[in-house]
Amino acid sequence: MTSKVYWGSPRQAQIGAEETLPAKLDLILNRLNLRDRVKGETVVIKMHTGNNIITSTIHPVFVRKVVKAIRDGGGKPFVADVNWDTTGAEERGYSSETLGCPVYPAAGPDEKYFYVHEKKFKNLEAWKVAGNIQDATFLVDFSHIKGHPSCGFGGAFKNIALGCMVGETRGAMHDTVHFDKYWFAEKCPDEAMRKKIIDSCPFGALVQDRKDPRELHLHTEPCNQCGRCLKVAPAGSLKIDPVNFRAFMEACAISTSITLSTFAPGKATYISLATQMTPVCDCFGFTGMYILPDAGIFGSDDIVAVEQAVLDATAKLPLIEENMTASLRKYLGHEGHPFARMHGPLKDPYKVTEYGEALGLGSRQYELIDVLPVDENAEPSRWFISAT
Numbered sequence: 001m002t003s004k005v006y007w008g009s010p011r012q013a014q015i016g017a018e019e020t021l022p023a024k025l026d027l028i029l030n031r032l033n034l035r036d037r038v039k040g041e042t043v044v045i046k047m048h049t050g051n052n053i054i055t056s057t058i059h060p061v062f063v064r065k066v067v068k069a070i071r072d073g074g075g076k077p078f079v080a081d082v083n084w085d086t087t088g089a090e091e092r093g094y095s096s097e098t099l100g101c102p103v104y105p106a107a108g109p110d111e112k113y114f115y116v117h118e119k120k121f122k123n124l125e126a127w128k129v130a131g132n133i134q135d136a137t138f139l140v141d142f143s144h145i146k147g148h149p150s151c152g153f154g155g156a157f158k159n160i161a162l163g164c165m166v167g168e169t170r171g172a173m174h175d176t177v178h179f180d181k182y183w184f185a186e187k188c189p190d191e192a193m194r195k196k197i198i199d200s201c202p203f204g205a206l207v208q209d210r211k212d213p214r215e216l217h218l219h220t221e222p223c224n225q226c227g228r229c230l231k232v233a234p235a236g237s238l239k240i241d242p243v244n245f246r247a248f249m250e251a252c253a254i255s256t257s258i259t260l261s262t263f264a265p266g267k268a269t270y271i272s273l274a275t276q277m278t279p280v281c282d283c284f285g286f287t288g289m290y291i292l293p294d295a296g297i298f299g300s301d302d303i304v305a306v307e308q309a310v311l312d313a314t315a316k317l318p319l320i321e322e323n324m325t326a327s328l329r330k331y332l333g334h335e336g337h338p339f340a341r342m343h344g345p346l347k348d349p350y351k352v353t354e355y356g357e358a359l360g361l362g363s364r365q366y367e368l369i370d371v372l373p374v375d376e377n378a379e380p381s382r383w384f385i386s387a388t
């Protein structure tokens with residue numbers, strides 16, 4: 001199956017509002033027929049409202065366009081995100097006045113409103129879907145694309161996978177990376193060797209267990225799989241294994257499938273904005289320098305296809321190395337997707353689309369449809385700043 005992905009290029013032929021990304025979002029919403037699909041629906045717009053002083057989350061101008069389309073179509077929209085991001089969201093420009101709809105904590109102010117779904121995966125058995133998400137009848141998954149230290153990047157999947165579950169489930173999903181054993185204490189002779197192994201990591205990714213000093217923990221977020229620790233560790237004592245890194249990505253795909261199962265067929269659509277892409281997640285609460293040129297805006301009714309299209313587009317872009325932190329640049333890999341070059345090859349960003357396709361959530365085959373192709377032969381034109 002080949003799915004359609006509508007794309008608004010970040011490029012313009014002329015200086016004019018009609019060729020900008022917010023204008024192209026309108027064209028994408030038309031192609032997705034959003035207005036015709038939401039009459040009488042309670043529509044949750046799941047987005048990341050950021051944290052603290054971040055400025056690179058989706059600008060309210062984009063969100064308001066989605067809200068307006070839903071209202072035009074007779075739907076009842078609201079924006080939702082996890083409680084610690086919606087608290088203070090107005091400081092980052094997200095309020096009912098700016099967006100045209102309310103902003104709710106997805107599982108209530110204290111995350112006490114949720115539905116439990118049972119599915120065994122590593123350490124996880126109960127997945128708690130935020131109540132306000134499950135109660136909605138239509139989902140607009142509006143994601144901002146950026147790097148991510150746990151899984152290489154965050155996009156359409158991660159916006160749902162983490163943002164639609166309560167904190168307890170989010171924590172358990174992160175803990176899946178520790179489920180499969182990677183440290184074998186019996187193969188390490190003494191404390192001096194353990195210290196040597198810990199000290200070998202330039203990122204501080206290896207730490208001693210607080211309760212049992214013979215145990216080591218690998219924090220996969222800062223680990224870029226450089227292998228320095230393996231050169232120091234006695235044979236068989238430590239593994240830097242794909243199974244640990246991929247556990248979180250598979251958990252993201254499973255989590256997404258659980259949340260999407262609460263919506264009727266055809267009652268979800270996906271929009272991804274690939275601009276102002278920073279090395280880490282929007283929940284870090286700040287905006288670092290952008291590490292990739294903008295890739296535009298994408299929309300589809302197929303979550304796998306839209307994620308694949310975003311990854312294929314960003315794969316072609318050069319990392320802006322001078323914008324990267326010195327620490328990231330120092331150990332930059334030289335092959336693979338830019339997000340994997342930055343966070344390590346075992347955080348292959350494509351994995352989540354593979355898991356998602358295997359779960360039946362969509363297709364990695366897609367047709368990319370440019371909603372407003374750039375006229376490469378455009379004549380120079382006179383331009384002026386419009387008052388409206």
Ligand code: SF4
Pocket residue numbers: 200201202203204205206218222223224225226227228229230240
């Ligand atoms: S592979 Fe490199 S980054 Fe990861 S824990 Fe070992 S030394 Fe640290």
